Amino acid sequence: MHLTHNRRLAAALAVVASAALAGSLALVRPASADTSLKQLAEAKSKYFGTALVQSNLSNSALVGVATSQFDMMTPGNEMKWDTTEPSNGTFNFGPGDALVAFAQAHSMRVRGHNLVWHSQLPSWVSSLPANQVQAAMETHITTEATHYKGEVYSWDVVNEPFNDDGTLRQDAFYNAMGTGYIADALRTAHAADPNAKLYLNDYNIEGENTKSNAMYSLVQSLLSQGVPINGIGLESHFILGQVPSTMQANMARFAALGLDVAVTELDDRIQLPASSANLAQQASDYSTVVSDCLAVTRCVGVSQWGVGDADSWIPGTFSGYGAATMYDQNYQPKPAYNAAVSALGGGVTSSSSSPTTPASSTSPTSPTSSSSSPGGGAACKVSDTVDAWNTGLTENITISNTGSAAVNGWNLAFTLASGQSVTNAWNATISPSSGSVTATNLSYDAAIAPGGSVSFGLQATHTGNASAPPSFSLNGQACATG
Incomplete structure (x- = not known):
């Protein structure tokens, strides 16, 4: 039985209230911005979002940054198939409900993530006879999208459908239904929630390459068939210094098809330990991504995957790498934060001399110490x-x-x-x-x-x-x- 909206809201607010009480005496707040990321983005008709998991709601420092800086929330795991339908026909929406209610309580919209994905897929789905997979997929999509109808801004309907060589992954859905599973998934989601924006989401499609060309061709085919699709999600899990130079052009060509584009899972991993030069390059990377989005009218917004380095998935997945977000281990802003603010047209107030505390970027300032020509034979x-x-x-x-x-x-x-x-x-x-x-x-x-x-x-x-x-x-x- 599904909880009603009000019951979901009450349940999650209890979680949030408990976290707030626990952290009320020692809330760590980031250096304040003249205007927050979300306000700056909203002024340009964009959003700036983040990803959360349910356990994050008890971290007062994280919550302080999330609610002050971001206006879109993507559940990290709570809407994926292994959580929402762990066994055939048995649904569990409690974790997702808690995050949706948190978002509603803090005026954040929700990106639903996701309905169909080859990963985090319960074994019962892969074990089904081929002639039962379509019905199971349609039932799952219909049940989940109906449950959250009116409460999500968008759905990543099919997540990561492509291999890097541009071929479709041969997962349970493709093996049972062929290429038509994607169109079927989109039509099923639209029938369940006609007002939600429907996306295909993938990584390594940020620039123009074999994989993004395959996505482009797929979308052209879907549109020619009248399949309901509204947007393309560019995950944007970058390695330092490797933001594609063709990212803006790639966004523009999808937009020219009449689709929205979104940066959905941004981070920029650094080989540890991160140097000041690394952080400067990361700032440049973040600025490039934000600027590319701003340059394309139908780029609707940017979401970072996680709030800060302390809750990032990167160290646990890529050995020796980390420091991938705009906030450090203590949820203090890094140069990448300042760069994102600057790209959005804002400035920040510096309150300490910490190398990760942004300074004003809207007008020239005097150097930190007296400016002088390099001396002693310097060049x-x-x-x-x-x-x-x-x-x-x-x-x-x-x-x-x-x-x-x-x-x-x-x-x-x-x-x-x-x-x-x-x-x-x-x-x-x-x-x-x-x-x-x-x-x-x-x-x-x-x-x-x-x-x-x-x-x-x-x-x-x-x-x-x-x-x-x-x-x-x-x-x-x-x-x-x-």
Whole structure:
């Protein structure tokens, strides 16, 4: 028997109230933003979400960040088949109900995740005779989607249907029904909840490649058949520095088919221990993802998988890797948080000198310590990479200290080509937006040790000239380039 909405809400609020009471005397809050991620995203008609599991609700630090920063919630495990129908015809919606009620109590929408997936699938499904699989799938989808009707924004109807080579996985559903199982699943979900957005969700389809081409072809076929499908989920489980340069173009081609696109499970794993350079690159990666979404009208939002490094799935799955989210082990914001805020057009208030505490990124600031030219025979070198398209570009700049003295606070002056105008930046503030500009360090990347380097980047529009600046000067001293 299903619980009613009110009973689900009452049950979950009891859990939340208990967690709040337990943590009321020692709630850890992140450095405050001028405007939260969710508010900044909402101002641009997007959302910024996270994933939660039921055990997270008793962690007051995690809950504090989740409720202040995110406006979309994806249940990590509680709506998957092994939880919701562990044995044939026996349904368990209690864990999912608790998360839905938590989301409702904190004005968060819910991404339903998921209805059909080859993994976390009870053995009874795989053991069914082939001629019984379709009925079992349709019953499962109908029962779960009906149970949450009106309470989810969207469903990942079929999760991870493809192999990396672009072929469909030969799981229980494909083996019993062939390629038609995907269309059948979408039609069944739509019949159960006509107002929910219906997605196909997968990883390694963020850029243009064999796998995303296969997804694109599948979607074209589904649309030609009149199958109800509303969106494509790009999981976006990245490795540091490997956000595809074609991500925006890939989003745009799905959007051109009339579909929404969403970044559904974002994280960016780092080989541990994470260095300051790693964190700077991670900030650049997050900024790129957010900026790509902002550039595509039908990209509806970005969701991070988990709230912070302490609850991330990465260390338990990828040995030696971690530090994959915007928040550290203590739920304090990292440079990636600041970069996401900056990409969304906001600034943050720095309240400490911690290297993971963001500083203002909306206007130039004075360096952390007095700005001075590199001395004692010091020198600098700047490398610069421009990635341009149509009327836009991204530029990643690395400053290397090739001298013998540390740089404590930096300003890098350069001139943008005619027609270029900066729209956002990460790991630095840049002013003015065109012509002769100056990039100024943030709080966490002010120092450049001898032999060390820092990196920052910018996104700009252009009117035809996407060339890089011809020269750079660091704190008034000309730098070598190359």
